[in-house]
Amino acid sequence: xxxxxxxxxxxxxxxxxxxxxxxxxxxxxxxxxxxxxxxxxxxxxxxxxxxxxxxxxxxxxxxxxxxxxxxxxxxxxxxxxxxxxxxxxxxxxxxxxxxxxxxxxxxxxxxxxxxxxxxxxxxxxxxxxxxxxxxxxxxxxxxxxxxxxxxxxxxxxxxxxxxxxxxxxxxxxxxxxxxxxxxxxxxxxxxxxxxxxxxxxxxxxxxxxxxxxxxxxxxxxxxxxxxxxxxxxxxxxxxxxxxxxxxxxxxxxxxxxxxxxxxxxxxxxxxxxxxxxxxxxxxxxxxxxxxxxxxxxxxxxxxxxxxxxxxxxxxxxxxxxxxxxxxxxxxxxxxxxxxxxxxxxxxxxxxxxxxxxxxxxxxxxxxxxxxxxxxxxxxxxxxxxxxxxxxxxxxxxxxxxxxxxxxxxxxxxxxxxxxxxxxxxxxxxxxxxxxxxxxxxxxxxxxxxxxxxxxxxxxxxxxxxxxxxxxxxxxxxxxxxxxxxxxx
Ligand code: AMP
Ligand code: MG
Numbered sequence: 001x002x003x004x005x006x007x008x009x010x011x012x013x014x015x016x017x018x019x020x021x022x023x024x025x026x027x028x029x030x031x032x033x034x035x036x037x038x039x040x041x042x043x044x045x046x047x048x049x050x051x052x053x054x055x056x057x058x059x060x061x062x063x064x065x066x067x068x069x070x071x072x073x074x075x076x077x078x079x080x081x082x083x084x085x086x087x088x089x090x091x092x093x094x095x096x097x098x099x100x101x102x103x104x105x106x107x108x109x110x111x112x113x114x115x116x117x118x119x120x121x122x123x124x125x126x127x128x129x130x131x132x133x134x135x136x137x138x139x140x141x142x143x144x145x146x147x148x149x150x151x152x153x154x155x156x157x158x159x160x161x162x163x164x165x166x167x168x169x170x171x172x173x174x175x176x177x178x179x180x181x182x183x184x185x186x187x188x189x190x191x192x193x194x195x196x197x198x199x200x201x202x203x204x205x206x207x208x209x210x211x212x213x214x215x216x217x218x219x220x221x222x223x224x225x226x227x228x229x230x231x232x233x234x235x236x237x238x239x240x241x242x243x244x245x246x247x248x249x250x251x252x253x254x255x256x257x258x259x260x261x262x263x264x265x266x267x268x269x270x271x272x273x274x275x276x277x278x279x280x281x282x283x284x285x286x287x288x289x290x291x292x293x294x295x296x297x298x299x300x301x302x303x304x305x306x307x308x309x310x311x312x313x314x315x316x317x318x319x320x321x322x323x324x325x326x327x328x329x330x331x332x333x334x335x336x337x338x339x340x341x342x343x344x345x346x347x348x349x350x351x352x353x354x355x356x357x358x359x360x361x362x363x364x365x366x367x368x369x370x371x372x373x374x375x376x377x378x379x380x381x382x383x384x385x386x387x388x389x390x391x392x393x394x395x396x397x398x399x400x401x402x403x404x405x406x407x408x409x410x411x412x413x414x415x416x417x418x419x420x421x422x423x424x425x426x427x428x429x430x431x432x433x434x435x436x437x438x439x440x441x442x443x444x445x446x447x448x449x450x451x452x453x454x455x456x457x458x459x460x461x462x463x464x465x466x467x468x469x470x471x472x473x474x475x476x477x478x479x480x481x482x483x484x485x486x487x488x
Contacts, residue, residue, distance in 0.1 A: 026063025079252025231258025434479025
């Protein structure tokens with residue numbers, strides 16, 4: 001296994017034309033130290049987890065002493081924020097450190113968030129607070145555990161630097177990893193600033209590295225866009241199925257690879273509430289849980305527009321029109337699995353919708369309900385009491401349960417086999433806000449053990465882990481409606 005110093009960097013993004021990024025050295029952090037490192041992410045780079053315990057690791061990832069081959073740059077992008085076009089955003093508090101080329105042939109961009117001022121910092125201070133880096137760290141690793149495409153998190157570096165938000169807070173830095181950090185907003189920047197040759201350069205770059213199967217095809221740009229539509233539709237379907245709300249679906253937070261990107265005021269559903277707004281700053285609920293599919297499509301339309309020098313409008317429209325069929329099929333397929341149904345049947349949609357309506361009416365905990373549904377007993381006369389108790393309207397539940405039982409029996413479903421299958425798609429553990437908050441409060445006191453415990457727990461969200469049973473519980477009263485804002 002290579003040591004830290006042997007990581008092989010090949011920074012292709014930094015070598016794109018000058019208008020794509022600006023070289024910026026990181027501003028070192030006072031009294032930098034490791035808060036936590038993800039062993040899984042380290043292994044992706046080919047590093048032994050013990051490498052993170054070396055002082056050189058902290059020096060490298062706090063910006064004090066970059067590794068050989070790192071060429072930190074701040075990248076430029078733009079984006080529609082809450083529906084309004086902002087012509088120039090960019091890495092205002094982050095740097096692309098470089099791209100690690102692993103021995104297994106993978107390429108991982110390392111992105112240091114909270115690294116200090118850049119030409120794109122606008123009014124900001126270039127820093128990030130410990131609270132928000134912890135949320136991103138835990139959630140990206142948890143999303144990966146759930147099988148949902150996402151950027152990864154390598155580590156968090158803490159220090160004595162204070163950061164001013166609504167109050168004085170502890171600053172921290174996060175090292176994020178992704179095959180690419182190109183956003184819809186990167187294309188929008190070049191398109192709307194009239195640099196159309198750079199739109200093509202960027203598209204060619206993305207095609208060569210991430211969509212090699214399309215290279216050389218005459219309609220490669222149209223097919224690229226169609227694939228981004230498809231990946232995005234699938235991503236949002238996965239979010240919906242697991243009860244995740246991103247919270248700030250601006251086009252600068254939309255990955256060209258269809259990854260979950262830029263974790264801010266995200267939230268997992270506790271009680272099932274379709275209109276759940278996880279972002280306290282989202283006054284009109286633009287990014288509410290149930291609006292995500294529509295917003296994703298709106299964002300894709302912005303991307304399509306930014307590609308109009310490369311693709312015909314009819315091609316863009318056709319790709320956009322495929323969104324809802326892809327999304328619906330993907331979501332219905334996933335929900336069928338969550339219900340333990342193997343054979344697709346016409347009536348499944350209404351079976352699902354009735355259940356969701358009853359869940360919304362009684363504010364049933366989303367994660368717990370599906371996990372418990374795996375234990376549904378189809379034998380004659382079974383009342384499924386633990387499930388029934390979750391609903392306000394017992395008779396209503398009984399009526400649904402009778403339909404569900406009949407539906408399961410019609411495909412000769414076997415309880416024990418279905419139970420095992422459902423446990424592989426209905427997580428027991430998700431990063432509920434109150435769990436994140438508990439880890440944050442302890443970390444702010446200097447105790448990082450809860451961060452490590454949650455990271456390890458959430459890397460296996462489908463497994464029963466009896467020693468962590470308490471973390472599967474719905475939130476206590478204090479943890480039910482925690483305000484999480486854009487401030488980070
Ligand atoms: P976000 O809401 O984190 O996706 O950030 C939106 C834009 O604001 C991005 O271009 C960020 O780089 C920038 N930004 C956010 N926070 C800061 C900060 N503290 N200092 C500088 N730029 C920031
Ligand atoms: Mg962002």
